Amino acid sequence: MQSLSAGALSARAAARALASEGLDVALFERNRLGFGASSRNIGFVFLHGRKGVSLDIARRNRLLLDNFHDEMGGDFEYRRNGGLVLCESQGQLSLIKEFVDARRRDGLNIEFIDRQSLLELAPDVDENVVGASFCSEDAQIGTATVVRALAGSAVRSGATVLEGYEVLEILTAGGRVTGISTHAGRFDAPIVVWATGPWHRMATSSGPLELPVKSMRNQLIATTPQLPRLKCVLYGAICLAAYTPLVKDLPSFSPDLFDRRETKAGECMMDAISQRSDGSYVFGGPVDDAGFSWEPDVDGVGRILRRFVRLFPGLFRERIQGKLGRPHSLYLRQPPHH
Ligand SMILES: Cc1cc2nc3c(=O)[nH]c(=O)nc-3n(C[C@H](O)[C@H](O)[C@H](O)COP(=O)(O)OP(=O)(O)OC[C@H]3O[C@@H](n4cnc5c(N)ncnc54)[C@H](O)[C@@H]3O)c2cc1C
Known part of the structure; x- marks a missing residue:
């Protein structure tokens, strides 16, 4: 061997x-x-929040996926429809437009789209969402x-x-x-x-x-399969807090612009949503240092639900899928004993 x-x-x-x-x-x-x-x-191939070497690596990854998808005759889930970061209020408008301009200067294929264009990609989004940044280089895989x-x-x-x-x-x-x-x-x-x-x-x-790997927990929930509606992956505006280095120096930046009610100190709220090829929606979620657990954390699931009820009020008539509804705790402090 x-x-x-x-x-x-x-x-x-x-x-x-x-x-x-x-x-x-x-x-x-x-x-x-x-x-x-x-x-x-959750399947995000997200270039939106990358610059410099990190963007180069992410682009290389996309190219590998493109080539592998062609080589396999399309034999895995891969959607090249771009990705969004929602602009959830008039107050965020200037910041998101400045974000888009800065990212364009970094060489990313990105634009600001208004609510009407957004509805073509995400028809169920809450009425308060005024637009979004749209990056055509983002994609989605069924990992x-x-x-x-x-x-x-x-x-x-x-x-x-x-x-x-x-x-x-x-x-x-x-x-x-x-x-x-x-x-x-x-x-x-x-x-x-x-x-x-x-x-x-x-x-x-x-x-x-001993490898220098930091272990973290990332919680998600998923619904049962629904009719296909959402055309690309998206983040709520809170994700910009996770990309603070990209926004904190922009003239309109202020932490007060973001609804942080569901974010706890010391954790990152990813605020992500995707619809998979089987029609199920996946929402997530807090990323924290909670250690290893395969069981749901009621606090985390509650906060994910409240957040996405605000962003996609219509979707929450759906049942939460039992097995996939579990938060997944995969980044561990200690190996599991099974
Ligand atoms: C909830 C969640 C959502 C995520 N969403 C995204 C996203 O949208 N976009 C993105 O880019 N990344 C995302 N990530 C990160 C991404 O999933 C990981 O970086 C990637 O899957 C890691 O792959 P891996 O092969 O390194 O590890 P893993 O997929 O964890 O594989 C490790 C494997 O090693 C096996 N193993 C362990 N010990 C042994 C042993 N002693 N002998 C043999 N086998 C062993 C395990 O059984 C396991 O199957 C997400 C992660 C999580 C947890």
Whole structure:
């Protein structure tokens, strides 16, 4: 074996790239394909809030998605309809227009659209929303479908995918990686790609592996499938607070412009909404340091609901989908014990 990968989206991308270079690759997943953050992701490919190197990387990612989508004959969920940040009051109008002008100077394909144009993309938005910034470079993916497509492509290039295989230790000798150990035995390889997201801590023969990964919780809720209405991903205006470096020096910026009733000190309220290809809406959500929990946090769900009742009053006649209605706690302080 020449290369071993462990993890989801990142590991499958690595496995596919290595296998297509002709290396003998095995991919280890201790649960099932896309078990981690990759299957619970809200699907934003959002360039709106990026500049400099971060924008270059995000554009490169979009190009990879474009090429991979073509190569796969459209065999994963990928919508290239752009993305929005809502302007929720007259008071925010100057700031959002200044934001758009600044982002255009940064080289982004972005414009301000009025309420009438906005309604063509987001017909159910609250009557107080006066317009939005629209970036045509934003997109939306069904991350679980991308994971499956990457794994399929890796297998076709000769990689082996091993689900239910937990990596117990990274083996090293003389300061070099030599392979991994699992319950099913030892696998030797000179290259190991360790891409296990929040489960990044691992024992190696030469001591513990500690990566500088910060663990956080991101809560979302989802509805049952509805008729397709929302044409692109969008954020409420509160998200601009998460992008403070991009707005804080603009002449009209003031923290008082934002409705922060549902935001708590020390956390970031992402204020995101998307409609997936099965018609379900996904809303999120507070991002905080709550540690690991797979169970709903009533406070977080309540705040998400109140926020989106304000933005999309009509949608909340819908039932919340049981399984996906759980907030997903994926960025961990400690690995889960299961
Ligand atoms: C709720 C939520 C919403 C998000 N929304 C967005 C978004 O809209 N846009 C965006 O760009 N990003 C978003 N993200 C971030 C994005 O989902 C992650 O950056 C990405 O999915 C990480 O992929 P990964 O492959 O690195 O990790 P993961 O998808 O977490 O995969 C890690 C995998 O490793 C496996 N594993 C762990 N330990 C072992 C072991 N010892 N042996 C074998 N396998 C092991 C796990 O079972 C898991 O399947 C979101 C994240 C969350 C949590």
